[in-house]
Amino acid sequence: MNAIEVRDLVKKYKDKTVLNNLNFTIREGEFYCLMGPNGSGKTTLSSIIASIRKQTSGDVRVFGKTPDKAKDLMGYIPQENFSDPHLTGRENLRYFTRMLGYTNKETGTIVEDLIKKVDLLEDADKKAGKYSGGMKKKLELATILYPGIKVLILDEPTTGLDPSFRRKFFGLIDDVKDKSTTILLITHLGSDAELASKVGLIDNGVIIAEGSPGELKNNNKFKNIINVVTSIKNDRVRDILNSFNQGDELMETEEGYKIYSDDSAEVIPKIVRIIENGGYKVIQIGSTEPSLEDVFFKLTGKQVRGVKQ
Amino acid sequence: MNQITATFIKSFKDNINDKLSLFWVIAWPLIWLFMGVFIFLRMVPEQYQALARGQNTISMIAFSVMIAGMSSLTANIAEDRQRGLFLKLKAMPVQPWKDSVGRILAILLFCFISMSILITVGLILGARFEISLLGILKSLGFLSLSILASSGVGLIIGSLVRNLQGAIMTGVAVAVITSAISGVFFDYSMLPEALRRFAQLWPISAANSLIQHSIAGFTGYTPTNLNIILVVVISLSFFAIGLIIYNRFCWRSE
Numbered sequence: 020m021n022a023i024e025v026r027d028l029v030k031k032y033k034d035k036t037v038l039n040n041l042n043f044t045i046r047e048g049e050f051y052c053l054m055g056p057n058g059s060g061k062t063t064l065s066s067i068i069a070s071i072r073k074q075t076s077g078d079v080r081v082f083g084k085t086p087d088k089a090k091d092l093m094g095y096i097p098q099e100n101f102s103d104p105h106l107t108g109r110e111n112l113r114y115f116t117r118m119l120g121y122t123n124k125e126t127g128t129i130v131e132d133l134i135k136k137v138d139l140l141e142d143a144d145k146k147a148g149k150y151s152g153g154m155k156k157k158l159e160l161a162t163i164l165y166p167g168i169k170v171l172i173l174d175e176p177t178t179g180l181d182p183s184f185r186r187k188f189f190g191l192i193d194d195v196k197d198k199s200t201t202i203l204l205i206t207h208l209g210s211d212a213e214l215a216s217k218v219g220l221i222d223n224g225v226i227i228a229e230g231s232p233g234e235l236k237n238n239n240k241f242k243n244i245i246n247v248v249t250s251i252k253n254d255r256v257r258d259i260l261n262s263f264n265q266g267d268e269l270m271e272t273e274e275g276y277k278i279y280s281d282d283s284a285e286v287i288p289k290i291v292r293i294i295e296n297g298g299y300k301v302i303q304i305g306s307t308e309p310s311l312e313d314v315f316f317k318l319t320g321k322q323v324r325g326v327k328q
Numbered sequence: 329m330n331q332i333t334a335t336f337i338k339s340f341k342d343n344i345n346d347k348l349s350l351f352w353v354i355a356w357p358l359i360w361l362f363m364g365v366f367i368f369l370r371m372v373p374e375q376y377q378a379l380a381r382g383q384n385t386i387s388m389i390a391f392s393v394m395i396a397g398m399s400s401l402t403a404n405i406a407e408d409r410q411r412g413l414f415l416k417l418k419a420m421p422v423q424p425w426k427d428s429v430g431r432i433l434a435i436l437l438f439c440f441i442s443m444s445i446l447i448t449v450g451l452i453l454g455a456r457f458e459i460s461l462l463g464i465l466k467s468l469g470f471l472s473l474s475i476l477a478s479s480g481v482g483l484i485i486g487s488l489v490r491n492l493q494g495a496i497m498t499g500v501a502v503a504v505i506t507s508a509i510s511g512v513f514f515d516y517s518m519l520p521e522a523l524r525r526f527a528q529l530w531p532i533s534a535a536n537s538l539i540q541h542s543i544a545g546f547t548g549y550t551p552t553n554l555n556i557i558l559v560v561v562i563s564l565s566f567f568a569i570g571l572i573i574y575n576r577f578c579w580r581s582e
Contacts, residue, residue, distance in 0.1 A: 069419040095419035099412030103338060105345040110338075117334035118422055162416070172419075 020082070022047045022170055022201035023068060028077035030063055030224070037063045039224040041077070045201055045217075047169070052204040052215035053226075054311060056323045060224035062098070062174055065205045069095040069172050081170060091119075094163025095172045100155045104148025108139050108158050111147055115162045133161040136195045153184045157191065164195055171196065174205045182210065189214050207323045209312035218311060222319050235314050243283040243306045244313050247290060248275035250300035259293055270316050275303070277313065331422055335430025336437075342404050343438045349400040352500060354442050356395070357388035358449060360513070364388075365453045378456035382544040385450030387512050390474060390536035392442045394507065397478025398485065399499035401435050405486030405578065406495035414578050424579040428571055432479050439475055457543045466542040470535040470559065477531035477563035478503075483570030487577040512536055516548020524548075528555055531563040 023045040030038040037060045045051040053061045066072045068079055070086035070093075081089035102111045112133055116126045134143045137157040142150065147158060156176060163171050171192070177185040189211070192202070204215060212218050213232050220228045220235070228235055245263075249256050252275070260276050261269045263286055270277040280286050283306035291301045312323045343349050364384035372380045408414060417427065447455075457463075482499060489495040506512075510526055510533030511519050519527060527533045528549070538551050538559060 066415070071415055071418045090419065090421040093419060095416065097412045097415040097419075099415070101412040101416045103342065103408075103413070104411075105342045106338065110341065114334050114338045115420075117330045118417070118420060120330050120421070122330065123333075 020047045021045070021080075022049070022082060023051075023203065024078075024080040025064075025068070026078045026080075028064070028067070028079060029075045030060070030067065030072070031075045037224050038067075038074070041224065041226060043219055043226055043229065045203060047082075047201055048199045050202045050204070050214070050216045052206060052212040052218045053221050054206055054209065054212040054218055054315065054323060055221035056207055056315075056321055059221045061205045061221050063224075064221070065095075065172050065174050065203065068203065069093060071095075089170075091167060093170045093172060094165065094168040096159050096163060096174060096176050098175045098178060100152075100159065102147040102150075102155055102158050104146060107144050107146055108150070108154075109134065109143040111158060112161055116165070119165060129165065133164055136164055137161045137191065152180055153188070156180065156184075156188055160188070160191065160195075169199065170201045170203065172203045172205075175207070176204070177206070177208065177211055185211060209310040209315075209323065212311045220311075220315050220318065222315075222321065227318055228314070232311055235311060236309050238314075242308075243280050244309050245278040245280050245283050245287060245290070245304065245306045246272075246275065247278065247294075247301060248303040249294060250302060252276075255297065256294065256299055259297060260290065263290055270313075270322070272322075277316075279309075279313075279317070280306070331426035332430045332433070335427050336433045339404055339431045339434035340437055342407075343396075343400050343434060346400070346403065348496065349396075349403060352395045352399050353392050353438065354445055357392040357442070357446055360391070361385060361388050361446060361449055361453065378454055379458075379544055381450065381453060381455035382457045383540050385446060385455045386540050386544055387536055388450075389443050389446050389471070390532055390539070391503070391507050391512050392446060393439045393471065393474045394478045394512075394532045395500065395503045396435055396439050396442065397475060397480075397482040398503045399482070399496055400438060401431060401479055401482035402486040402489075402499035403492065403496045404431065404434075405483065405574070406489060406492045409486075409490065409578060410492050418579065424575055427579075428483075428574060432476075435479055435482075436475060439471075443471070458545045459543065463542040467539045470538045470542070473559055473563035474532050474535040476567040477535075480563075480566030480568070480570030483574040484566075487570075487574045506530055506532070511548065519548075529558060529562065531559055531566065534559045535563070 021044050025041055025043050028038050028041040041064065053064065055061045063072065067074050068081065068086055070090055079086055082092055109130060112130045113126055116129050121129060134140055137160055139154065139157055142154060147155060150158065177188055204211065206212055216231060218232055218235060219226045247260060257269060260278055263280065264278045287304055287306065291304060294301050315323045361384060365381055369377065369380050369384060481502060485498050486495055489498050509523050510530045512533050516524065516527060516537065534555060538556065541551050
């Protein structure tokens with residue numbers, strides 16, 4: 020059964036088209052990730068599905084219902100830390116539980132269960148304002164784990180968290196969710212998107228590619244990405260490196276460059292030699308498998324995290 | 329009912345946990361109560377001292393109510409919006425009117441606590457009132473209108489001013505300035521003619537005068553039925569406009 024169906028979706032703000040005739044389907048129980056850079060329309064799309072915004076045209080269905088009729092089936096975590104810093108973790112959960120219509124008696128049982136689920140028992144009576152970023156995320160995760168919630172919509176839930184906690188966060192979701200729970204994750208982080216069963220790459224309000232992380236990477240014809248950090252970055256170094264690049268365009272990162280290659284073992288020594296012959300130094304060089312962020316770059320010529328090309 | 333209760337509890341705890349809110353709603357009027365007794369009312373003849381102190385107490389209650397609505401409620405809404413709570417609530421099956429009612433009830437309780445403290449301290453400092461059942465009922469009615477008007481202004485500022493500090497400062501500024509120019513801090517008779525008209529129209533100062541007339545026996549002017557009608561209409565208008573703007577700017581889907 021389809022959990023979410025989006026058909027011919029258009030969202031315009033005055034003259035600007037943010038979502039442009041968008042179509043996709045998420046099946047029940049699927050972990051679907053929408054990955055794209057800032058301004059690609061992914062947050063607008065998730066907020067339309069979550070019934071926060073209205074579309075200009077097109078149709079969105081959540082288990083066959085319009086989003087405003089399916090609010091009780093969805094749990095939404097926005098980008099911001101929305102928990103109340105003046106209240107304790109337990110008081111925050113009591114607030115959200117009662118806002119969902121549970122009675123005072125039911126609330127007590129449900130809140131204790133949620134606190135245990137997200138492993139906040141020791142800190143439940145501390146004010147949320149004193150929580151670390153990770154603890155706040157756990158608390159906010161608890162606000163979408165109520166009985167009857169079938170779709171979790173997570174808008175950049177791990178932004179600002181360190182990589183080790185990001186893994187733990189998704190591990191926690193995997194532990195506490197039912198098998199039939201559908202997850203829609205919005206992110207610009209390739210490492211988060213790798214965890215999904217299906218990824219949609221979104222750019223300028225259009226889904227440009229869709230598939231499992233493996234499928235998306237296999238469709239990328241290059242086997243390796245060589246990361247090079249040189250003593251300086253200039254046009255000459257760029258030209259040298261570009262001569263080894265088998266991709267359409269050399270990718271520049273904050274630290275250095277990324278080169279697409281079929282045979283890194285053969286190419287790396289050549290790069291080092293030619294760079295050093297040119298009077299520059301190679302500070303760091305190594306090869307990795309292409310990430311989803313690399314796939315996005317290959318398809319759009321843009322970096323997901325917004326680093327200049 | 330659960331949503332009203334949940335919002336009421338959350339908002340009330342937010343208010344009493346907010347030191348700035350406690351200062352402006354309770355401490356600041358208390359300071360003025362003491363200043364009134366020990367500085368400003370010293371020249372009042374002995375036989376009028378008790379009623380003058382009663383008047384001063386009522387004025388500080390009016391100010392407290394005004395600042396609770398215009399600053400505490402404002403801060404509450406602005407902070408919730410800044411941290412994305414409304415995005416979260418819009419995605420939940422929550423009815424906006426229940427959220428509004430919960431917030432207003434929390435302000436009512438906050439005002440009631442502040443009023444109780446100010447009356448107790450006022451009585452200890454020698455304030456006296458001309459108590460009658462009708463006078464008390466009228467006063468409670470006018471005080472309620474004051475709270476509604478202040479809450480209306482608070483809803484408007486909290487909905488329109490997006491920045492938290494900006495919203496708080498705007499609320500405090502509106503409350504302090506309008507108090508100063510409408511005879512809440514000073515005697516009505518000290519106001520110039522133009523400001524006297526404003527004092528009779530601004531719902532908080534007008535309600536303040538009506539309460540003083542009902543239980544402190546004296547005010548700068550004798551309120552007419554027109555004054556009473558204007559206070560009712562203007563207070564309810566501010567409240568209604570506040571609710572509409574709150575619903576439009578904090579709750580409506582874009």
